[in-house]
Amino acid sequence: MKILVVGANGQIGKHLVSFIQDSDSLEAKAMIRKQEQASFFENLGAETAVVDLEGDIESIAKAAEGVDAVVFTAGSGGHTGADKTVMVDLDGAVKTIEAAKLAGVKRFVMVSSFDTTRKAIQEASSSFAPYVVAKHYADEWLKRADLEYTIIHPGLLTNDKGTGQITAAAEVGRNEVPREDVASVIVASLENEKTAGKESQVVTGTTLIKDAVQSV
């Protein structure tokens, strides 16, 4: 099963490509923005595709040709302004969804934000709200896209080493979660068809990732 990882050069993306390459049943195709980012993934034995997420749908669809699933884990990053949030977190995500459809790829895993509900938008600070809005519409677009989607809503991301244990459900208490464990959740979701059509919040916890993903 070949997985196109959009946002492969991000912090979750790098863990994810590494875990995919370690898996027996999966192989990764890393979508990256610049050629000079390729060596990291080539060293893992992964295929790469250099595509700018701010480009058109067709160029993303070309990268998605022949893969079995697409993972969207790109993010504009907290240090950029609302303009990049709009272009990457919203429009980049939607273009990737449309590209998957165009390439005939049915399976789609979205790395979202912890809470992208209407309530979260209304309660967000004025500086954070545009990001929540962008992720909200990306998630909504995916849910209406007639794809086999899984939406993962991770808690506060840390660079701590993964514990391999999480709590996952439609609603969980806000807590931290290591990026490494989020990458493991994505792999477990790709390996479990039962997660199609589902979304869940994910924080660090006491259940083995595989079991937590199975029980969502």
Added chain:
Amino acid sequence: MKILVVGANGQIGKHLVSFIQDSDSLEAKAMIRKQEQASFFENLGAETAVVDLEGDIESIAKAAEGVDAVVFTAGSGGHTGADKTVMVDLDGAVKTIEAAKLAGVKRFVMVSSFDTTRKAIQEASSSFAPYVVAKHYADEWLKRADLEYTIIHPGLLTNDKGTGQITAAAEVGRNEVPREDVASVIVASLENEKTAGKESQVVTGTTLIKDAVQSV
């Protein structure tokens, strides 16, 4: 026929409420952000509702209760950043659409931007693109909302006096159009059920507004 004008205190909005109040068949309810904006509309004999477009859907729906149509002509304005573009032009528009549905109002007229297509997003400058994206998703949301929508895509807005004559079609050459004429186009659209389910670009031209709207 009572019309809720969202963004009434904007430049198009003020012309629009004035024209609605001059019409025999229409009456306006001006949705404004601050109480001190009310006197302009009260002097026109129009009802007012003080609602912040950054508030929740329910408060907008309350303003929409009992009206026959909603016009969205609010805009963050060119001088604000992408954060306000997200919150007003995208999320404010979508909340107004959801509010119309909640209040059982079927008719919805959207004042959009001249070109909100995918092509326009890809060709826009990096500073303008977030605005095009915001208007694109607002339009898309409306088209999928099961409302009797009309989307007006005006050309470059000016404060020139209206000529009463326009060119309107799915695609027209880019040109200027006085805000006063856009307000007249909105009134003509509200008065012509044939415009439901349609969108058109509108620039200054040589056809009487009523005739141009009828032929779209």
